[in-house]
Amino acid sequence: MQSVLFVSIFNGISVIWERGLGIVHTFLASPTPRAALVLDKGPAGGVRAVTQAVVVLVLAALLGAKLQWSVVSMAGALMLPLLGAVLYSTFSFIIACLAKTRKRFMGVGQALTMPLFFASSAIDPISIMPHWLQVLVHFNPLTYQIDRLRAFLFPDSSVAPLGVTTDFTVMGVVLAVLVVICARTYPNIVR
Numbered sequence: 265m266q267s268v269l270f271v272s273i274f275n276g277i278s279v280i281w282e283r284g285l286g287i288v289h290t291f292l293a294s295p296t297p298r299a300a301l302v303l304d305k306g307p308a309g310g311v312r313a314v315t316q317a318v319v320v321l322v323l324a325a326l327l328g329a330k331l332q333w334s335v336v337s338m339a340g341a342l343m344l345p346l347l348g349a350v351l352y353s354t355f356s357f358i359i360a361c362l363a364k365t366r367k368r369f370m371g372v373g374q375a376l377t378m379p380l381f382f383a384s385s386a387i388d389p390i391s392i393m394p395h396w397l398q399v400l401v402h403f404n405p406l407t408y409q410i411d412r413l414r415a416f417l418f419p420d421s422s423v424a425p426l427g428v429t430t431d432f433t434v435m436g437v438v439l440a441v442l443v444v445i446c447a448r449t450y451p452n453i454v455r
Contacts, residue, residue, distance in 0.1 A: 265344070265345065265348060265386065265406060265409055265410050265413060266381055266386060267316055268313040268316065268317075268345045268348050268349050268352070269348065269352055269377060269380060269381055269406060270377055270381075271309065271312055271313070271316075271349070272309040272312075272313065272348070272349045272350075272351075272352035272353045272356060273352050273353075273355065273356050273359075273373050273376065273377050273380075274356060274370075274373050275305065275306075275308065275309045275352075275353040275356045275357070276353070276356030276357045276358075276359050276360030276361075276369060276373070277356075277360065277366060277369055277370075278305070278360075279305070279357055279360040279361065279450075279453055280360050280363075280364065280365065280366055280369055280453070283364070283453050283454060288453055288454055289454060292450070292451055292454065297447070298446075298447035298448070298450050298451070299443055299444070299447040301447070301450060302354060302357060302443050302446040302447050302450060303350075303354075303443060305353060305354075305357060306349070306350035306351075306353040306354050306357075307346075307350060308353070309349035309350065309352070309353035310345070310346040310347075310349040310350050310353075312349065313345035313346055313348065313349035314342050314345055314346050314349075316345065317341060317342050317344075317345040318342070321338070321341060331417045331418065332416065332417055332418065332419050336416075337416045337417060337419075340412065340413070340416035341413060341416050341417055344409050344412060344413050344416070347409070347432070347435050347436075347439070348405075348406070348409045348435070350439060351405060351435060351438060351439045351442065354439060354442040354443055354446050355442055356373065357446050357450070358442065358445055358446045358449055359372050359373060359376070360453065361446070361449040361450055361452050361453045362449060362452065364452075364453060380404060380406055381406065383397065383400050383401055383404055384401060384404045384406040384407040384410060385401060385407045385410050385411055386406065386407075386410050390402075390407070405434060405435050405438045408430075408431040408434045408435055409431070409435060411431065412431040412432070
């Protein structure tokens, strides 16, 4: 999930390149809804994320990792990076629409990736974190992705996830909110 986050958060630079090439003007002049333009870009990051997940799972199998190799677990292990990549790519496009230049975008992207990763359950269990950080971690969608991924792949792990419905609902709601925000900020890239 770390590589999914880091790769996806920089997908927004493509919007800045498209702006420089004049392609964004063409997109905005088309009758296509803004949300469709936004959702068109996110799955590209998802394809990369699923490819990374497949490589990691193949390496895990070759190394003899003791994972839950059921169809449901593997489907979940591929769906989570896909959903996460679309979510973080959409977030990245919002940053690009606000930053408008490559230098600003790269600076903001760098400033956001570390807190998103380290203020999640990626490295340490939530239970050993200070109380203030535990509260913050529950607002980070990466926490829900990581906890669900652990639950899919390591069913006997000490992770106490809220459940499949809650995890996917949180990520889906965050994605929907980001798509709405991005659809509204997308025209700002040309101003």
